[in-house]
Amino acid sequence: MEKFFENFKNYFGKTDLVLWIFTALATIYSLLLISDMQRAGNYNYLLTQSIAITIGFIFAVIISLVNYNFIVKLWWLFAIAGIVLSALVFVFGITVSGTDDTAWIHLPGGITIQPSEFMKVCFIITFTKHLCFLKDIDKIKSLFGVITLIIHVGIPIILIHLQGDDGTVLIFLIMAIVMAFLAGVQARYFAILGGIIAVGLPVLWSFFLNNEHRNRILALFDLDGNALTNYGWQQYQGKVSIASGQAFGAGLYNGRRVEFGIVPEQENDFIFTVAGEEFGFIGCLYYHKGNNQR
Numbered sequence: 001m002e003k004f005f006e007n008f009k010n011y012f013g014k015t016d017l018v019l020w021i022f023t024a025l026a027t028i029y030s031l032l033l034i035s036d037m038q039r040a041g042n043y044n045y046l047l048t049q050s051i052a053i054t055i056g057f058i059f060a061v062i063i064s065l066v067n068y069n070f071i072v073k074l075w076w077l078f079a080i081a082g083i084v085l086s087a088l089v090f091v092f093g094i095t096v097s098g099t100d101d102t103a104w105i106h107l108p109g110g111i112t113i114q115p116s117e118f119m120k121v122c123f124i125i126t127f128t129k130h131l132c133f134l135k136d137i138d139k140i141k142s143l144f145g146v147i148t149l150i151i152h153v154g155i156p157i158i159l160i161h162l163q164g165d166d167g168t169v170l171i172f173l174i175m176a177i178v179m180a181f182l183a184g185v186q187a188r189y190f191a192i193l194g195g196i197i198a199v200g201l202p203v204l205w206s207f208f209l210n211n212e213h214r215n216r217i218l219a220l221f222d223l224d225g226n227a228l229t230n231y232g233w234q235q236y237q238g239k240v241s242i243a244s245g246q247a248f249g250a251g252l253y254n255g256r257r258v259e260f261g262i263v264p265e266q267e268n269d270f271i272f273t274v275a276g277e278e279f280g281f282i283g284c285l286y287y288h289k290g291n292n293q294r
Contacts, residue, residue: 015064027053033274036253040261075129082122085115086159093163101164116160116168123156123172124179131183140184149180166213234270237263242276242284249280 012020031053035046063071093102094112104112130152131140139145153176157169181190197204205214212231219232241257244250255277257263263273275283 011061011065030271032252033271033278034267036255036278037258037267037271037274039253039259040266045267072125072129072132075126078122078125082119082126082156085119085122086156086163089115089163101166103160103163103165103168114165116156116163116165119156119160120171120175123153124175127152127176127179131179135183141186146180146185146189149176149185152176166209234264238270238273241273245277245280245283247280247282249276249278249283252278254278 031046031049034049038045088105089103092105094104094106095102103116104114106112127149130149134140134145134148153172156172160166160168160172177190177193181187209217215231216235219235237257241255241263244257245255250256255274257277258266258274263270266273272284
């Protein structure tokens with residue numbers, strides 16, 4: 001036991017302690033929000049989240065002990081894993097409550113996973129290897145190099161788009177842009193990309209986005225009864241919950257809208273509304289800071 005504590009001390013002495021502290025604080029805060037939100041239902045989200053966090057911390061420690069150069073050398077293995085994960089969705093994919101895409105897989109024990117979340121890790125590793133290779137052969141600033149990067153990011157984007165999960169498509173696109181920019185891809189290529197997107201917006205709106213996507217965007221500007229009672233219901237109720245918290249909120253376990261589950265799917269992406277109603281503007285600031293730290 002003494003040796004364990006000695007190794008524990010040595011490990012945290014070599015890592016970013018500030019990052020670990022912020023991560024722990026953000027984790028505790030998230031568990032408070034989930035325990036609060038559970039008043040609106042019977043499912044034990046707190047237990048599920050606690051198990052996921054524990055597994056996540058364990059893997060975080062294990063991965064941090066592995067030399068990242070060794071991980072990058074196995075890029076081909078992660079590339080295969082990413083493709084296999086995508087293929088599994090097309091065979092076993094299901095649509096879970098609160099989503100409009102077929103991007104989940106049901107596992108024994110009532111557990112569902114979203115393979116695209118694991119694909120993000122695979123993509124980061126393979127894209128990193130790709131960028132390093134282009135730098136080594138001095139092609140990172142060439143048009144040829146940029147085209148190969150576009151093809152690379154295009155593969156997961158197309159696969160995930162076919163699953164109907166265009167929100168995750170945007171995440172992959174942002175990851176690719178940030179990584180490419182930091183690796184040294186010249187700004188003019190990003191300017192060209194921005195111009196192409198701007199010119200192609202009408203095509204994107206008409207052929208790429210479905211009615212659900214368009215309605216979600218229109219709900220931001222449409223304040224009539226149709227938006228508030230139909231496709232804009234979740235956004236509207238979310239804004240009301242956040243606004244009701246004012247500066248300091250109603251207090252933990254005191255939010256009436258949280259208790260009655262007025263905001264649909266508040267246990268998912270709309271957990272921010274719980275922070276807004278119960279901890280107010282101050283709590284929202286901490287929530288945003290905590291998520292950035294993670």
